Amino acid sequence: MTVTAVVGGAGAGILERMDGEQEIRALIGSWLAAEDAAAPPPREGAPGPGADGGALPVRDSGAREVAAAARRLALRGLAEERSAARPDGYGGPDGPDGLPEVSDALHRIARGLVVDEHPSAWRWTRAERNEVAHWVALLMRRFGEDGVQELIAEFPAR
Numbered sequence: 832m833t834v835t836a837v838v839g840g841a842g843a844g845i846l847e848r849m850d851g852e853q854e855i856r857a858l859i860g861s862w863l864a865a866e867d868a869a870a871p872p873p874r875e876g877a878p879g880p881g882a883d884g885g886a887l888p889v890r891d892s893g894a895r896e897v898a899a900a901a902r903r904l905a906l907r908g909l910a911e912e913r914s915a916a917r918p919d920g921y922g923g924p925d926g927p928d929g930l931p932e933v934s935d936a937l938h939r940i941a942r943g944l945v946v947d948e949h950p951s952a953w954r955w956t957r958a959e960r961n962e963v964a965h966w967v968a969l970l971m972r973r974f975g976e977d978g979v980q981e982l983i984a985e986f987p988a989r
Contacts (some may be wrong), residue, residue, distance in 0.1 A: 886948040889986035894959035897949065900985045901966035905973055906930075911985060933968040941968035 909930075942964040946952055952960060970978040 840858035863936040887945070887950065887983060888988045889983055890948060890953050890989050892949070892986050893951065894963055897951075897986070898959070898963045898966050898981075901963060901970050901982055903958050904978060904981055904985075909973075930969060931972060933965070933972050937972060938968045940966055941965075941971055945971075945982070 942960065945967045946960050946964045950964075952963075955963070967979070967982065970982060974981070
């Protein structure tokens with residue numbers, strides 16, 4: 832199951848009813864456990880993702896670098912979309928900063944599935960993690976799982 836399916840699909844009601852970060856982490860953990868149970872065992876001697884401590888297969892990076900990449904990817908094409916004046920209003924109201932709004936639930940998912948799984952996140956301040964989560968959530972809202980995969984590709988593991 833991808834984040835796109837959860838946020839936009841039948842599971843959306845589940846996320847909206849969750850109040851705390853612990854509940855969302857437990858839900859994400861149950862998904863990952865189910866996925867791990869279905870996956871074949873790793874090859875002997877194969878390096879695992881996020882050798883530095885996180886689950887994402889990315890290189891060690893600073894929060895500013897990750898936030899800048901997520902921001903660039905999240906904002907690409909936005910001006911063109913707005914100038915085309917789409918009749919659907921771009922899927923929702925704009926936030927106070929003029930960007931598409933991101934729900935608290937999507938922000939928590941971005942934090943739990945992407946930011947907290949980055950191998951360098953333990954060195955980032957809370958403010959830095961929140962900034963990265965903001966841009967990742969916007970990236971997820973606009974491009975779904977494909978956007979996250981593009982962000983991961985920006986920081987290939989060495």
